[in-house]
Amino acid sequence: MPTPRLMARGNNMGRGPYEKSSILEDTGLHPGKKVEERFDIFFPVEEIETDDGKTAQVAAEREMDVTVQLWYKPFGTMSGAVLWREWQETISLDKKSKPTTYPSGNPQ
Amino acid sequence: MKKLTWIGITTTALCLTASLAFALGAGVGRDGTIVGKKGKAKSLQQLIDMYDSTGCIDCHEDAHNDWAASPHARSIYGTGRAAATMITAMKNGFMSWEYSGVEKTKDIKVEHWMGCMKCHLPQLADAEDKVAVELADTLLEWYDAAVAAVKDPENKKAIATRDKHEKTLTSLNINCLVCHNRMAITHKWTDGYPQHNVVYGLNDGAHDDEKFPKMKRSLIMDESIFCGQCHGMGPNLELENPTQCATAYGSYMWAYRADGGQESCQECHMHKSGLGHKILSYSDPTMIDMALDFKVHAYASQWLDGSTLRPKAVVNVEMVNRSGHGIPDG
Numbered sequence: 428m429p430t431p432r433l434m435a436r437g438n439n440m441g442r443g444p445y446e447k448s449s450i451l452e453d454t455g456l457h458p459g460k461k462v463e464e465r466f467d468i469f470f471p472v473e474e475i476e477t478d479d480g481k482t483a484q485v486a487a488e489r490e491m492d493v494t495v496q497l498w499y500k501p502f503g504t505m506s507g508a509v510l511w512r513e514w515q516e517t518i519s520l521d522k523k524s525k526p527t528t529y530p531s532g533n534p535q
Numbered sequence: 536m537k538k539l540t541w542i543g544i545t546t547t548a549l550c551l552t553a554s555l556a557f558a559l560g561a562g563v564g565r566d567g568t569i570v571g572k573k574g575k576a577k578s579l580q581q582l583i584d585m586y587d588s589t590g591c592i593d594c595h596e597d598a599h600n601d602w603a604a605s606p607h608a609r610s611i612y613g614t615g616r617a618a619a620t621m622i623t624a625m626k627n628g629f630m631s632w633e634y635s636g637v638e639k640t641k642d643i644k645v646e647h648w649m650g651c652m653k654c655h656l657p658q659l660a661d662a663e664d665k666v667a668v669e670l671a672d673t674l675l676e677w678y679d680a681a682v683a684a685v686k687d688p689e690n691k692k693a694i695a696t697r698d699k700h701e702k703t704l705t706s707l708n709i710n711c712l713v714c715h716n717r718m719a720i721t722h723k724w725t726d727g728y729p730q731h732n733v734v735y736g737l738n739d740g741a742h743d744d745e746k747f748p749k750m751k752r753s754l755i756m757d758e759s760i761f762c763g764q765c766h767g768m769g770p771n772l773e774l775e776n777p778t779q780c781a782t783a784y785g786s787y788m789w790a791y792r793a794d795g796g797q798e799s800c801q802e803c804h805m806h807k808s809g810l811g812h813k814i815l816s817y818s819d820p821t822m823i824d825m826a827l828d829f830k831v832h833a834y835a836s837q838w839l840d841g842s843t844l845r846p847k848a849v850v851n852v853e854m855v856n857r858s859g860h861g862i863p864d865g
Contacts, residue, residue, distance in 0.1 A: 428863050429782060429861065429863075429864070431779060435770065435777070441779075443620070443623055443624055443627060443628065444620075444624060444650065444651070444779060444780040445624045445627065445628035445629070445650055445776075445778050446627075446628070447770075447778065447779040447780075448769075448770040448772075448777045448778070448779050449769070449770060449779070450769070450782075453861065455861045455862055455863055455864070456827070456855075456856035456861065456862045457786070457790050457856060457861050458786070458787075458790050458791040458794065458796060458856050458857075458858060458859055458860060458861070459791070459794055459796070459855065459856065459857075460855070460856065461853060461854070461855050462853070462854045462855070462856075463851060463852065463853050463854075464851075464852040464854075465849065465850070465851050465852075466850040466851075466852070467847050467848075467849055467850075468847055468848045468849075468850065469845060469846070469847045470846040470847060470848070472844050472845070472846065481842070482842060483842045483844075484842060484843060484844035485844065486837075486844065486846040491848050493833055493850055495831050495850060495852055497827075497829060497852075497854070499817045499823075499862075499863060500863075501817065501863070507616075509817055509818050509823070511817075511823050511826075511827065511829075512827070512829040514831040516831075516833055518833050518834070518835050518848035518850075519835060520835045520837065520846050522835060523835075
């Protein structure tokens, strides 16, 4: 979103219209410009003891329900916020995966 | 003695003529505007009456109903939050600034309010300074009564005061006459000043109304600059103490038109959306659909290094703003 600049000087944000006269930066969406956001969401892992007495990590969960929501926040908070878009999908570690011979990773 | 008296009267008359011309400013036809004919409002009620648009309802009921559901119908009150913000702008703004000349509400002049009212109530410029004081007092009394009514829902006096002032504040708005008369011409030295007996729209002709018997084409009514008068370009540098609310028209010009965008504000917010005089934006489902392309794709990935595993979901979100200005904006 556009971050207004306090009295058009320095690097502090102004909040009220009466104290804003410039823009510090703008992370909003601009006309016709593609914006891509990447999120890496980690599965929880746990350590197990392998047959040879060593330890290895495995995923504690095999599936993750991911919800992406795009909110319009007219006042920068959830007060009066409007949900614009929502996407949901279950991401599975097993989808498209093949068993591995490594001591960690997918179950044999 | 007689000669001296005549000189005195002539001098007085010249002074009055000069002060009237000064008050109206430069330009031919200013004296034919609504404020030119009626004179400046001396109270909030006079200002409400000066731009009273209830006479439009009979023939333009659909447009009126659309407008009544729009933010323009409560431009200084909003949901109450806008009115509270006006108070903040007053207290934290010009009442706290050393050189504004305002210590108490009685010191407030129309000029002090224009940081807000340039857009939220542009017709305030057609009122005397004592109306600026009345507006400040009304806002403060409304707020105190609203807070008291929340604390004690049985407080009838507070409820009555709150409701009375809310009625006044919601009657001060951007209505038919503000758009279709007062703000209908941007280039006044080129196209003339909006006249008191004319409604400006998309056609010329007669208009079946006693007060407004003429209808004239406004050359900007279907152009984005019409909306840009308020949904502006950023800092209002013409003010003694610049303010900044809306930057949509600036973004429209420099990020949309500059890249070949061709549509106007009215085409999206009124016509294609079917919103007519509701002219809504971020809260309307149709506008939300039109505003954005939104795609998500996700996959699983397992990063493995020796005995360390980092399984993760990778989520890619792709968005393209299809509107004619930055989002968010106002």
